[in-house]
Amino acid sequence: MTGWFSLTRLWALFLKEFVQMRRDRITFGMMLGIPIMQLLLFGYAINNDPRDLPAALVATGNDPYTRAIVQALEVSDYYRFTTVNSSAAKADQMLVRGEVAFVVTIPSDLAVRMERQEKPQILVEADATDPAASSAAISALPEIARQAFSRVNMTAPEEQRGLEVVVHRRYNPEAISQYNVVPGLLGVILQLTMVMMTSMALTREYERGTMENLLAMPATPAEIMLGKVLPYLGVGAVQVVVVLVAGRLVFDIPFVGSVGLLFATTIIFVFALVLLGYFISTIAKTQMQAMQITFFFFLPSLLLSGFMFPFRGMPDWAQVLGEIFPLTHFLRVIRGVMLKGAEWPDVAASSYALLAFVLGFAVLALLRFKRTLD
CATH class of the missing domain: 3.40.1710.10 (abc type-2 transporter like domain)
Incomplete structure (x- = not known):
């Protein structure tokens, strides 16, 4: 007879769960880091009345x-x-x-x-x-x-x-908010889905026990990386078409720029995202950890990129932080091409920044990739 309730057993289970939570450093870091990050961003960086x-x-x-x-x-x-x-x-x-x-x-x-x-x-x-x-x-x-x-x-x-x-x-004489939101929404959707799906690319292999078979293949780390991320480029292309067509037919968003230029820069942006997701998959040990790291990256990117709040309304330090996210540069490209009719010289700086992200994330992912299960 163990009794209906025991404080001793409850205390033992509490300590067990606390120790287990502390050992999962990524989850523990998210629990502490996300509230602090939200407090700092909303308290100091976000401003709905931009000046200067x-x-x-x-x-x-x-x-x-x-x-x-x-x-x-x-x-x-x-x-x-x-x-x-x-x-x-x-x-x-x-x-x-x-x-x-x-x-x-x-x-x-x-x-x-x-x-x-x-x-x-x-x-x-x-x-x-x-x-x-x-x-x-x-x-x-x-x-x-x-x-x-x-x-x-x-x-x-x-x-x-x-x-x-x-x-x-x-570019928006009637001050229609959809003209600003819908093009930016394309970048947000691509970022969330592309990074999340590819961040589970390697962790899924570990959890299913198929990573050993993958490592036994006569393939280089670069070949494995490209084989994992290239299929998602096709998924991203479908999402781009769906959002742009819906934006034009449903919300009547103007498109005054070059379609070819927009698709070219969008492919670069998607490639940067899938490589980022692959890099996350080399860090995370489980799919749950991969999702947690993805959201930890997604939240500040959403707040500091200029999608939800005016980019120029943020203090200088927040704008500097915003520059390290691919979404910030993609929003400038897509809004410039769709609404302003911007040409290549006008979006070259942002496009080169996206190319730099592609190269940087690829190098980091290759450096983190391990040829062993240890």
């Missing part, structure tokens, strides 16, 4: 009105002019490449028109592919302009009616 956004200034005048409006825009903390006195063509190219979020064009005869009591226009072109990133800065424009000109004219801001601020929301 890069802008290009197209202005040849140096009159008091021009200086006042430029100074007022910078003092507002929404705009940071990284390029001053740029040409219209160069500023437009910077907007396409995503190097600036705004292009502010001030006419050279602004002061003359103001003195004639005419109604001059200041053009502000905004990259509206991510409406959340530019909405606050755009909303503040009229008041910023009135405050600036009131200081020059020595009048009250509400009396400033001699200036018109024209806002041109480029």
Whole structure:
């Protein structure tokens, strides 16, 4: 008769489970690491009201009105002019490449028109592919302009009616959120499925007891790696077609760029993901551990890539961390090609970064691969 309940047995089972959990270092690390990571990212990195956004200034005048409006825009903390006195063509190219979020064009005869009591226009072109990133800065424009000109004219801001601020929301005039979300969703879906499936490539062999047969084959580590990951490229290609067709037919997402360029960069992105998954499979000992490591990589990538929150709204250190994830660079490519009609020179930097990920993950996976079961 063992009795209905024993605190001694309960304490023994508790200690057994605690010791077993402590021995599983990956699981134990996830339990401690994920809450800390979420706290730091949501507390310090995530910002839904981005400020200090890069802008290009197209202005040849140096009159008091021009200086006042430029100074007022910078003092507002929404705009940071990284390029001053740029040409219209160069500023437009910077907007396409995503190097600036705004292009502010001030006419050279602004002061003359103001003195004639005419109604001059200041053009502000905004990259509206991510409406959340530019909405606050755009909303503040009229008041910023009135405050600036009131200081020059020595009048009250509400009396400033001699200036018109024209806002041109480029690439997404109606600020439709699906234009930003659906293209990015392609990268998120590919990342989750490709990394997770390939992260179980070797751990599945260990758990099924077939790893010894695989090692006995006259194949090099590179051949084994490619044989494991190449089939998933086909799966990724199918996912790309499904998401793009659904985005066009269901959500009416515009596609103004080159289909060939998009597919070429997408294949590079998928190749980087499957190699990352294969690298994870060389670290994990079980499929459960592989899934845990995948989610540990997936969470910060989702938060810091610019998919859920404006990338430029994050502090500098968070943007630097975001650059180490392939998803960050792929989002720039797919949004640039689909919404802006970007060409190869515009997405070359991000494409080369994806190629670097392919090479890096391949080298790491080959270095971690073991020819023995030990």
